[in-house]
Amino acid sequence: MASKSSLLRLTALSVRPVSRKPQRLFSTVVDDRSSIAASIPPQTPSQTPARADNVLQSALRATAPRNDWTKDEIREIYDTPLMDLTYQSATIHRRFHRPSAVQMCTLMNIKTGGCSEDCSYCAQSSRYDTGLKATKMSTVDSVLEAAKIAKNNGSTRFCMGAAWRDMRGRKTSLKNVKAMVEGVRAMDMEVCVTLGMIDDHQARELKDAGLTAYNHNLDTSREHYPSIITTRTYDERLQTLSHVRDAGINVCSGGILGLGEKPEDHIGLLHTVSNLPSHPESFPVNALVPIKGTPLGDRLAKEGKERPISFTSILRTIATARVVMPATIIRIAAGRKTMSEAEQVLCFQAGANAIFTGEKMLTTECNGWDEDKAMFERYGLVPMKSFERGHLRETNFPELIEESKQTAEAMV
Numbered sequence: 114m115a116s117k118s119s120l121l122r123l124t125a126l127s128v129r130p131v132s133r134k135p136q137r138l139f140s141t142v143v144d145d146r147s148s149i150a151a152s153i154p155p156q157t158p159s160q161t162p163a164r165a166d167n168v169l170q171s172a173l174r175a176t177a178p179r180n181d182w183t184k185d186e187i188r189e190i191y192d193t194p195l196m197d198l199t200y201q202s203a204t205i206h207r208r209f210h211r212p213s214a215v216q217m218c219t220l221m222n223i224k225t226g227g228c229s230e231d232c233s234y235c236a237q238s239s240r241y242d243t244g245l246k247a248t249k250m251s252t253v254d255s256v257l258e259a260a261k262i263a264k265n266n267g268s269t270r271f272c273m274g275a276a277w278r279d280m281r282g283r284k285t286s287l288k289n290v291k292a293m294v295e296g297v298r299a300m301d302m303e304v305c306v307t308l309g310m311i312d313d314h315q316a317r318e319l320k321d322a323g324l325t326a327y328n329h330n331l332d333t334s335r336e337h338y339p340s341i342i343t344t345r346t347y348d349e350r351l352q353t354l355s356h357v358r359d360a361g362i363n364v365c366s367g368g369i370l371g372l373g374e375k376p377e378d379h380i381g382l383l384h385t386v387s388n389l390p391s392h393p394e395s396f397p398v399n400a401l402v403p404i405k406g407t408p409l410g411d412r413l414a415k416e417g418k419e420r421p422i423s424f425t426s427i428l429r430t431i432a433t434a435r436v437v438m439p440a441t442i443i444r445i446a447a448g449r450k451t452m453s454e455a456e457q458v459l460c461f462q463a464g465a466n467a468i469f470t471g472e473k474m475l476t477t478e479c480n481g482w483d484e485d486k487a488m489f490e491r492y493g494l495v496p497m498k499s500f501e502r503g504h505l506r507e508t509n510f511p512e513l514i515e516e517s518k519q520t521a522e523a524m525v
Contacts, residue, residue: 202432216467219263224275243406316360334381363394371401371421400448435464440503
């Protein structure tokens with residue numbers, strides 16, 4: 114049996130004050146290597162990180178776009194765990210863009226089918242039996258009426274696509290396109306066209322007509338490209354982008370995911386566009402919509418694939434694009450119809466800030482205006498204003514960090 118003095122000693126030990134470390138509430142900012150609160154002062158865009166694990170941190174400090182990305186750097190960003198990657202891309206997005214603003218674009222096919230190219234994904238190629246009937250070019254009046262409807266439904270950019278290889282010998286068509294461009298601009302809308310390859314003189318004519326942007330996608334990486342298209346080279350596509358840029362027209366150029374490529378091809382595409390003399394004004398991210406009768410559509414049907422590319426690959430590509438091209442508008446283009454609303458919102462959070470909306474997108478289905486307006490209302494999104502561009506919204510980095518801390522504390 115314990116003595117009285119022993120019991121007293123045990124009692125004293127049991128009530129001795131215990132030293133406790135302060136507990137961190139879940140919503141407070143953690144000072145880890147990825148947090149902007151742990152960052153050192155911003156680097157200039159030309160500074161290259163000494164170690165690969167600093168690449169994302171360096172991008173977070175950027176005060177302007179840079180055009181000297183290496184493939185290794187982009188690969189390091191692309192391979193970042195997805196939760197961390199999308200968080201950091203969202204941080205960058207909010208520094209260069211109004212985060213709630215999403216550009217609403219409407220795309221009209223002004224000349225359908227009959228294209229001589231052999232793009233293995235395209236229903237408009239004359240080489241494939243897809244059941245699509247070739248048409249003549251739409252009239253100027255019908256196009257302007259469609260643009261008016263798009264504007265009344267909230268679209269601020271009107272895009273027009275014609276299915277042909279290039280503009281050689283198409284003087285009348287070019288004249289009509291210029292009239293369309295002038296008419297759309299008179300409505301105070303942005304206007305974009307995609308007409309295949311153009312030369313420097315044609316680019317200047319379109320610029321004089323008031324063209325806002327010219328779309329010419331690179332589609333995929335240089336390495337994977339020959340397995341998708343043989344009638345137009347990668348360098349010919351880059352040459353068209355050069356003519357557009359030199360004429361003072363905004364470049365719209367992106368890619369298609371789900372062409373049988375590998376993640377390395379996503380990295381290769383991003384490497385090419387992010388190292389252009391100036392970043393594209395907009396970067397469309399398309400998910401392949403398989404069309405019966407096209408080589409890719411038939412191949413995927415045999416393989417029984419309902420979705421040619423995983424959503425996580427799309428999200429990872431969007432987030433990486435936002436990091437390496439912080440001021441560029443990133444557009445969710447073809448294939449959005451296959452995404453759930455939750456998936457679309459994840460893309461917006463990661464840095465996407467444009468969509469195609471309306472009755473149709475060239476030859477494929479498109480989310481409608483009413484559907485998109487309802488989604489915007491649910492998530493507090495607003496249509497981007499005409500001619501709104503990405504730029505550095507917050508140049509005072511310490512203030513940005515303090516704002517991040519205050520936001521976190523307010524959530525406690």
